[in-house]
Amino acid sequence: MSIVPDFQRGLVFDGTSGLLPAIAQDSTTGRVLMMAWMDEQAWKETLSTGHAVYFSRSRGELWRKGETSGHRQKLKEIRIDCDADAILLKVEQIGAACHEGYASCFFRSVDADGDARTTEQRLVDPEQVYGKKT
């Protein structure tokens, strides 16, 4: 695959929230692991550290993924989309991406009626990882 220099363009963070959606994908298996949010500081820290850093909307602060659980995401490649308002991280995932103990947060499948069922097995017990039930 040839690398054709194109243009340098900063990300377009949302004018109201200051956030952008970021997708984490396992760089080896291609599995989509999770969807989270980044503000500009999280984006800069992600670039400078080589590990995924998000912005937690519920806690209102930077979320250095794996800081508590050890389940860090080491960057292999970063991509941005055509409108420069979505981020794709290809990562090496240590442990489980999901705080509920699943490899991926997308562990539930939805049928045509909109009913959801869990279709995966937990990798780890969240109580063991976080010290409490989730």
Added chain:
Amino acid sequence: MSIVPDFQRGLVFDGTSGLLPAIAQDSTTGRVLMMAWMDEQAWKETLSTGHAVYFSRSRGELWRKGETSGHRQKLKEIRIDCDADAILLKVEQIGAACHEGYASCFFRSVDADGDARTTEQRLVDPEQVYGKKT
């Protein structure tokens, strides 16, 4: 993989925007194709038609993916995440997912300095598909 019935839970659409992020992934290659948005009507129409329907934030209306270009996304599986506030569509993509003519909207790679470069080739000429330059 066993199907373990878990719980039925509706999606949690954002209280302010009424939208949720939806990721489209090629069901065969695992490539992440695009990230777009759904409101409740788009979600329902996606379920009932078996093809991806989004909500266009720029146009403020339902976006039946491929209506103009023919580049439709046929659903193979739908997943929702742990917090029921993100959607993953595994799809069979007809043609190019990106309105710029690339197979995926994530056709630019970002280096550690944040500089973006196009790393893919166009599949189709957008002028041919949409009748104008994008």
